[in-house]
Structure formats: structure tokens, C-alpha cells
Amino acid sequence: xxxxxxxxxxxxxxxxxxxxxxxxxxxxxxxxxxxxxxxxxxxxxxxxxxxxxxxxxxxxxxxxxxxxxxxxxxxxxxxxxxxxxxxxxxxxxxxxxxxxxxxxxxxxxxxxxxxxxxxxxxxxxxxxxxxxxxxxxxxxxxxxxxxxxxxxxxxxxxxxxxxxxxxxxxxxxxxxxxxxxxxxxxxxxxxxxxxxxxxxxxxxxxxxxxxxxxxxxxxxxxxxxxxxxxxxxxxxxxxxxxxxxxxxxxxxxxxxxxxxxxxxxxxxxxxxxxxxxxxxxxxxxxxxxxxxxxxxxxxxxxxxxxxxxxxxxxxxxxxxxxxxxxx
Amino acid sequence: xxxxxxxxxxxxxxxxxxxxxxxxxxxxxxxxxxxxxxxxxxxxxxxxxxxxxxxxxxxxxxxxxxxxxxxxxxxxxxxxxxxxxxxxxxxxxxxxxxxxxxxxxxxxxxxxxxxxxxxxxxxxxxxxxxxxxxxxxxxxxxxxxxxxxxxxxxxxxxxxxxxxxxxxxxxxxxxxxxxxxxxxxxxxxxxxxxxxxxxxxxxxxxxxxxxxxxxxxxxxxxxxxxxxxxxxxxxxxxxxxxxxxxxxxxxxxxxxxxxxxxxxxxxxxxxxxxxxxxxxxxxxxxxxxxxxxxxxxxxxxxxxxxxxxxxxxxxxxxxxxxxxxxxxxxxxxxxxxxxxxxxxxxxxxxxxxxxxxxxxxxxxxxxxxxxxxxxxxxxxxxxxxxxxxxxxxxxxxxxxxxxxxxxxxxxxxxxxxxxxx
Numbered sequence: 001x002x003x004x005x006x007x008x009x010x011x012x013x014x015x016x017x018x019x020x021x022x023x024x025x026x027x028x029x030x031x032x033x034x035x036x037x038x039x040x041x042x043x044x045x046x047x048x049x050x051x052x053x054x055x056x057x058x059x060x061x062x063x064x065x066x067x068x069x070x071x072x073x074x075x076x077x078x079x080x081x082x083x084x085x086x087x088x089x090x091x092x093x094x095x096x097x098x099x100x101x102x103x104x105x106x107x108x109x110x111x112x113x114x115x116x117x118x119x120x121x122x123x124x125x126x127x128x129x130x131x132x133x134x135x136x137x138x139x140x141x142x143x144x145x146x147x148x149x150x151x152x153x154x155x156x157x158x159x160x161x162x163x164x165x166x167x168x169x170x171x172x173x174x175x176x177x178x179x180x181x182x183x184x185x186x187x188x189x190x191x192x193x194x195x196x197x198x199x200x201x202x203x204x205x206x207x208x209x210x211x212x213x214x215x216x217x218x219x220x221x222x223x224x225x226x227x228x229x230x231x232x233x234x235x236x237x238x239x240x241x242x243x244x245x246x247x248x249x250x251x252x253x254x255x256x257x258x259x260x261x262x263x264x265x266x267x268x269x270x271x272x273x274x275x276x277x278x279x280x281x282x283x284x285x286x287x288x289x290x291x292x293x294x295x296x297x298x299x300x301x302x303x304x305x306x307x308x309x310x311x312x313x314x315x316x317x318x319x320x321x322x323x324x325x326x327x
Numbered sequence: 328x329x330x331x332x333x334x335x336x337x338x339x340x341x342x343x344x345x346x347x348x349x350x351x352x353x354x355x356x357x358x359x360x361x362x363x364x365x366x367x368x369x370x371x372x373x374x375x376x377x378x379x380x381x382x383x384x385x386x387x388x389x390x391x392x393x394x395x396x397x398x399x400x401x402x403x404x405x406x407x408x409x410x411x412x413x414x415x416x417x418x419x420x421x422x423x424x425x426x427x428x429x430x431x432x433x434x435x436x437x438x439x440x441x442x443x444x445x446x447x448x449x450x451x452x453x454x455x456x457x458x459x460x461x462x463x464x465x466x467x468x469x470x471x472x473x474x475x476x477x478x479x480x481x482x483x484x485x486x487x488x489x490x491x492x493x494x495x496x497x498x499x500x501x502x503x504x505x506x507x508x509x510x511x512x513x514x515x516x517x518x519x520x521x522x523x524x525x526x527x528x529x530x531x532x533x534x535x536x537x538x539x540x541x542x543x544x545x546x547x548x549x550x551x552x553x554x555x556x557x558x559x560x561x562x563x564x565x566x567x568x569x570x571x572x573x574x575x576x577x578x579x580x581x582x583x584x585x586x587x588x589x590x591x592x593x594x595x596x597x598x599x600x601x602x603x604x605x606x607x608x609x610x611x612x613x614x615x616x617x618x619x620x621x622x623x624x625x626x627x628x629x630x631x632x633x634x635x636x637x638x639x640x641x642x643x644x645x646x647x648x649x650x651x652x653x654x655x656x657x658x659x660x661x662x663x664x665x666x667x668x669x670x671x672x673x674x675x676x677x678x679x680x681x682x683x684x685x686x687x688x689x690x691x692x693x694x695x696x697x698x699x700x701x702x703x704x705x706x707x708x709x710x711x712x713x714x715x716x717x718x719x720x721x722x723x724x725x726x727x728x729x730x731x732x733x734x735x736x737x738x739x740x741x742x743x744x745x746x747x748x
Contacts, residue, residue: 061402062423062705089741161566162504162578184513184569186723269569271391271514273716287395289709290420 048303054296061290074297091297096273096281101305104277107190108258111197116251118198119205120243126206127213137210144203152267155196159183186274193265193275200264201257205250212246213239248317252310259306278302350642354631355384356412357393361596365662373649379642389571390414391515394708397421401634409637410647413455414516415446415628416700416707422449426633429453431644438653439668446697447630454632456651459665461627462692463520464610464684466579466587466597471497479609482617483528483554486586490562493585507562509575510588514719517571519698519711520625521588522718525551527623527696529616534714535699535739539747543714544736551616552721552728559722568723580604588613590627594684595664610684612691626695628668660685666692704747713738 055074059067076090091097126137143151158166161181170176182192216239224234262279269275276284278298286295356366363385370381386393397411401424413421432453436444439457447455465486467479471493480486490507497505511517527533531548535541559565567575572589579587580596582603587593591610598605615622631647633640649655656667657675664682672678673689700707717735721728 060705061398064402160574161564161569162583179564179566181564181566181569184566184723186725270389271712271716271719273514273720283395284712287398288391288712290398290705291709 051296051299051303054293055300057293059293059296061287061292064292067293070293074294075301091294091301096276097278097298097301099273100276100278100281103190103275104259104261104279107193107197107261107275107277108255111194111201112251112254112258114194114198115202115205115254116247118202119250120209120247122202122206123209123213124239126210140206141203143200144207146200148200148263149267151200152196152264155192155199156183156268159192183269183272186272189269189272189274193268196268197258197261197264201254205254208250208253209243209247212243212250215246216242252313255309255313256306259309260302278305350379350639352379352381352409352639352643352646353384353407354381354410354412354646355386355393355397355408357386357388357390362592362663365659368662369650369655369658370646372654373646377642377645379639379646381646384408388573389515390517401636404636405634406636406638408634409639409643410650411632411634412458413630413632415443415457415460415626415630416516416698416711418447418449418454418630419700419704420707421632422452422454424635425454426635426637426640426644427452427454428456428633428644428647431648432456432651435648435651438670439651440670443628443668446701455630456632456647457628457630457668458650459629459656459659459663460668460692461590461592461629461666462624462688462695463524463588463590463613463627464594464624464688464691465613466589466593466608466610468493468585468604468608470607471585479611480586480614481622483525483614484617486614487554487558487562490585494562497585504583506564506578506584508558508586508588509563509567509570509578509584511571511575512559512563512567512719512722513569513571513574514715515571516711516715518715518718520627522552522555522714523625523696523698524588524613524623525555528613528620530620533696533699535702535710535747537699537702539702539743541736541739541743543739544732547616549728549732552718552732555718556722556724556728568719582607591664591666591684591688595662595682610687621694622691624691624695626692626697628666702747706742706747709742710739713742 054067056069056071057067058070058073072090074090076088076092079087079089081087122140126133126140146154158164159182161167161179161184164179164182166182167176167179171179180188182188220238220242221234224238229237260279261277262283265275265277265280266283279302282295282298282302284295285291285298289295354366354370356362363383366383370383374380386396394414394417397413397417398421400408401421411421411425429452436453440460443457443460444453447453447457465480472479472489475489475493475496477489477492480489486508494505494507511521523533526543526548529547529551531545531551532542534543559567564578570578572593575584575587575589576593576596578584579589579593580602594610596602597608612622613624631650633643633647637643651668653669653672656665656669657672657678659665660667660672660675660678661681664684666685666688667673667678673686679686698707699710703710713735717731720726721731725731726734
């Protein structure tokens with residue numbers, strides 16, 4: 001710990017000549033960091049580099065090492081047809097890609113918003129003192145603990161039009177007049193995916209929010225009680241601002257997850273163009289159609305979009321990921 | 328010195344023997360119905376004879392999902408899987424990663440249907456051995472047709488009318504869950520099969536013709552898709568747009584459908600003891616569009632192929648030949664009602680007695696229409712995906728049949744470029 005503080009302190013001091021002891025500590029810290037940097041390079045850096053490299057070639061899945069360099073052809077290229085008409089091709093001119101982008105953005109925005117609101121509500125409930133709180137806290141985590149493939153299959157059966165219990169319940173209550181094919185109908189497919197995702201990840205949001213809530217000192221609330229402040233005002237003036245750092249980090253985690261959503265949609269509504277996301281379409285091109293390079297270009301674009309989003313979010317939201325404020 | 332040399336030779340040969348004995352073949356196979364449980368039985372004689380063992384690795388039943396996984400494994404040179412069960416359409420796309428079986432199969436290829444052997448031969452290499460073939464049937468409820476005095480439909484219009492008649496009658500009688508016709512409408516390879524049958528039986532060609540020309544945008548094909556779209560929500564549940572083979576069979580086998588389009592495997596299962604329709608149904612060829620058109624059945628079928636990356640190639644080839652042998656094909660016919668690829672089995676007395684659908688299916692299968700995997704070559708999966716997407720859009724009401732097929736023609740033309748490759 002002290003070694004890392006020294007590193008960050010060293011440049012701030014602005015003096016290149018530091019004591020021999022300090023330099024020795026920096027060197028030792030580098031040696032300790034090296035395995036981690038190596039692991040990161042092998043697990044994240046190299047595959048990322050390969051994907052970006054492939055996206056500039058015409059590699060097909062049949063011959064992974066036989067691709068030629070084609071510059072930006074997979075992204076965007078233009079060709080003049082014999083009739084004189086210009087023909088654009090590449091991912092950026094592919095309507096299927098933009099449909100996938102729109103689906104992903106729609107899914108991420110709606111699911112993360114609902115999950116953040118519901119998660120915060122659940123966290124507020126769990127933060128209150130009541131009997132059996134430990135049990136409820138454990139129970140609420142179950143949806144998060146079930147593997148996505150399993151919960152997607154489970155919901156697939158529950159949403160089935162012929163023998164699904166959701167249709168049965170809605171019919172019995174009288175909310176619908178005939179069974180609805182939730183996952184098959186393009187109008188309801190996205191709704192079905194959103195419902196399952198919210199069910200699954202609200203506990204995760206609640207857990208992160210709860211951790212933030214428990215950091216708030218109790219005496220602030222005692223003071224508001226003595227002053228007789230309205231609970232709604234307490235929430236907006238005290239709880240929300242104080243839980244905001246934790247909530248922002250929770251939202252960024254969820255957003256990163258939501259932007260690369262794959263497994264849930266792949267199992268619940270495979271091949272439905274109403275729910276195809278960027279990850280789904282890039283996998284389809286890489287493996288089903290063996291257009292390895294084209295799929296790599298789409299993966300690279302997805303990576304760029306997520307990177308830009310994170311930078312904007314941290315910058316605009318002034319999110320403190322490094323915990324510097326406390327120092 | 329001599330002694331150590333002799334000892335070493337002895338040890339090496341002993342090791343060779345044990346390794347030959349201990350060879351374990353990993354066989355991947357998609358599962359429908361009881362297929363996996365039956366496979367365990369089927370492989371036992373081979374295990375007993377050779378001393379090797381077989382591990383069956385089950386896969387999802389969707390052929391699209393299977394292909395994606397196999398493609399990935401083969402591209403990575405995976406040596407864990409020795410033998411793959413491959414769909415009839417995969418041969419051109421996977422050929423580079425599979426072992427040439429021409430030599431091993433030299434004695435037996437003559438007993439199989441030549442068209443099937445040809446479909447598995449790529450550039451003169453026999454890359455997979457057929458284990459069964461497939462051609463779909465129209466399943467119908469004999470009891471319900473008799474009750475309403477209807478005959479077995481031979482045209483799609485008759486089928487629509489009969490399905491509606493029986494469905495309305497049964498619902499009025501209190502059976503709220505009954506549907507007229509169930510089939511495979513999910514956006515996957517199965518929808519390509521179903522829709523190819525509608526289009527072909529309307530005289531609308533076969534998407535990409537054997538000479539590579541794109542024929543799909545025509546009035547007959549549009550009429551075929553419009554008719555299919557009219558079924559959704561009337562005689563077929565809206566959920567049919569998410570059904571694969573097993574979902575359709577689920578509705579059928581619980582007694583909730585008058586007609587079903589499915590492969591022969593559903594015949595044996597439908598007559599099982601836990602089936603609500605046991606003894607209450609029969610099969611017929613799929614309908615046509617009426618005068619001047621013929622019924623069409625998409626050619627399916629499965630094969631076994633040996634991976635080039637298998638460390639136990641000798642054992643794997645022996646296993647593949649065993650799976651394609653006459654004895655196993657007969658056993659599969661009896662257990663799973665799979666259609667044999669060996670011509671003589673269609674005259675087999677046991678099969679005729681126990682699975683009467685099989686001898687009757689020889690004609691259907693001989694006239695079956697192949698999917699355009701041969702002309703489209705490496706692009707077949709993309710062709711199929713574009714086709715099933717256009718069909719699925721039409722069925723779910725996103726654009727009309729005419730618009731979607733016009734777009735499909737343009738997409739296929741783009742995909743073909745200077746020529747299929």
C-alpha cells in the first residue's frame with residue numbers, strides 16, 4: 001500500500017531526484033505489478049489486438065491465418081457500379097448493424113434505468129430494521145445467483161404460449177383474452193427480454209446500493225428526525241446525494257454488462273431481429289457465416305462504443321472510480 | 328544391453344496395445360426425442376467388439392446452434408471431439424476439417440442411395456458417412472378427420488379448410504386448446520425447410536437454383552408465403568413463430584393439434600406409451616398447391632464425420648463405419664423411426680412390420696427437394712439465414728411477402744457478387 005502511495009506522490013512532488021530508498025521502493029512495486037500486467041495483457045490485451053487486426057483483413061473462419069490486409073473494407077467502402085450508381089458496403093452501411101445498435105441502446109437504457117430505480121427501492125427496504133432481514137437479503141440474491149442460461153430457459157418455458165404459466169395466470173385474472181407468444185411476437189420480444197433482465201439483475205443493483213446506504217452515518221438521520229424533516233425531503237436532500245457515488249458505480253457496471261448483452265437474448269429470442277444486439281450479430285457473422293473479419297469489425301466497433309461511453313460517463317458524471325476524494 | 332532393449336520394446340508394444348484398447352471416442356450428436364438414450368444402446372456392440380469406449384456428448388437440438396459450435400471447435404483445431412454427427416447441408420462448409428472416408432467406405436458405398444453419397448462428397452473426397460436420411464411428413468389425426476367426415480388433404484387449401492373446420496368444431500365442443508396445424512416457424516434452419524416446401528410445392532422454385540441463379544422473387548413464392556402467413560393466429564397458434572421441431576411435437580403429442588408438419592422421428596414417439604395420440608394418427612405426404620404442382624419435401628438427414636484433429640483416427644473411422652452400417656441403421660429405424668440410407672432396408676420385413684412409415688417413405692424421399700447448399704457453397708448459411716429472416720418477417724407481419732422477397736432477392740444478389748464461392 002505504501003509503495004503505491006509513494007508512486008503517486010512522486011510525480012506530484014515534481015522533483016526528479018528522490019531518495020535512493022524511494023526509487024528502490026518504486027522498483028519493487030514494479031516487480032510486484034509485473035505479473036498482473038502480464039496476465040492482463042494475455043487475457044485482455046492480446047485478444048483485443050487480434051480482433052482489431054482481423055477487422056482490417058478478409059479472414060474467413062476456414063483459414064484463420066490466410067487473410068489479406070484490406071484496410072477499412074469491413075467498416076465502409078464504396079464501389080461504383082457499371083450503371084454509375086455508387087454502392088456503399090461494410091458494417092457502417094449495413095442496416096442490420098444499425099438495427100442491432102438501436103436494439104442494444106434501447107435495451108441498455110431501459111433495463112439499466114428500471115434496474116437502478118428498483119434496485120435503490122429494494123436497497124432502501126433492506127436497509128431498514130425489520131425481523132428476518134438477513135433471510136430476505138439472502139433470498140433476494142437468488143435471481144442473481146442463477147446462471148443466465150438457466151434463468152433464460154426457465155423464463156422461456158414460463159413465457160411459452162401453449163403451456164407457459166404466465167399466460168395461464170394472466171388469462172385467469174382476465175388481463176388478456178388469448179395466449180400471447182411473448183418471445184415469438186416481434187412486438188413483445190424486447191419486452192420479454194427486458195422483464196427477464198430486470199428480474200435477474202435488480203438484486204445486483206440492490207446489493208451495490210445497499211453497500212452505499214450503509215456508509216451513510218446514522219446520526220444524520222437522527223438529526224433530521226429531531227428537526228422534523230419530511231421523509232421525502234430526507235431522501236432527496238440526504239440519502240440520494242450521499243448514495244450517489246455508489247449508485248453511479250453500480251450503473252456503470254450494469255451499463256457495461258448491458259451493452260454487451262449476449263447470453264440472455266441468444267437463449268430466449270435467438271434470431272429475432274427485434275432483439276438482435278451488437279454482440280449477437282457479431283457472433284453470427286464470425287461463426288455462423290464464417291465472415292470472421294466482418295464480425296471482428298463489428299466487435300471492434302462495439303468495443304469502441306463501450307470505451308467512448310465509459311469515458312463520457314466518467315467525465316460528465318465526475319464519477320470517482322479511484323476513490324481519490326477520500327485521500 | 329539386449330535385455331534392456333527387449334524390455335523397452337516390450338513396454339512400448341504393451342503401451343501401444345493398452346492405448347489402442349483404451350481409446351475413447353468422443354461423439355457429438357444433437358438430441359431430439361429419445362435419440363441420446365437410444366445411442367447409448369446402439370454403440371454397445373462396437374464397444375464390446377473393439378474394446379474402445381464411446382462418450383456421447385449431447386448438443387442442443389437446433390442444427391443452427393450445433394453448427395455454430397462445431398464450426399468454432401473445428402476452426403480451433405479441437406482434438407477433444409473425434410466424431411461429429413453432421414447435417415446433410417454442412418459437407419461443403421466443413422469439408423476442409425474432415426477426414427476423407429473414401430478408402431474406408433469403398434466396400435459399402437454401393438449399398439447407399441447414390442444421391443446421398445454424392446451430397447457428402449466434396450471435391451472427390453467423401454467427408455461423411457450417412458447414418459439416416461430424413462423427409463418430412465404431414466401428420467394427421469385419423470380420429471378427428473373421421474369425426475368430421477374429412478379426407479386427408481392433398482392441397483394446402485384443403486388442409487387450411489379442414490384444419491379450420493375441425494378446430495372450430497372441437498373448440499365449440501369445449502376443447503379450448505386445440506389448434507389446426509402446427510409446424511416449425513422459429514427463425515432458424517428449420518423454417519428454411521418448411522418454407523422451401525411451401526415455395527417449391529407452389530411451383531416457386533428452390534431459392535437458388537442448381538445453376539446458381541436466384542429464383543426466389545416470383546409470384547408463386549409470394550402466394551406460398553402469403554398463405555402461410557394467413558395460418559398464423561387462425562389455424563396455427565401465434566407461438567408457432569417460436570416453435571422448433573420439439574415444440575411442435577409437444578403440442579401434437581398432447582393431443583392439441585389436428586395436423587403437424589414434422590420429420591419421421593415423431594412417428595415412433597407419437598406411438599409411445601406416454602403419448603396422448605397413440606394409435607390415433609397417421610402420416611401422408613405434404614400437400615401441394617393443386618393442379619400442375621407437386622408435393623415437396625425438404626431433404627434432411629444426418630451423417631457421421633471424423634475430425635482431422637482427432638488423435639484416435641483409426642478408431643474414429645471404425646466407429647463412423649459402424650454407425651453407418653446396415654445393422655445400426657436397422658436398429659435406428661426400429662428405435663427412432665429414422666429412414667435408412669441403405670436401399671435394401673426398405674424391403675426389410677421387421678421394419679415394414681414395426682415402422683410401416685419407412686417403406687412408404689421411400690418415394691417421398693426419392694422426390695425430396697435439396698436445400699441450395701450445393702450451389703451456394705460456403706455462403707449457404709447466410710443464404711439460409713436471409714431466407715428464413717424474410718419468411719419470418721412475412722409470417723409475423725413485418726412487411727408483405729412481395730416486399731420481403733424483393734429485398735431478399737437484392738440481398739442474395741449482393742451476397743453472390745461475381746459468383747457463389
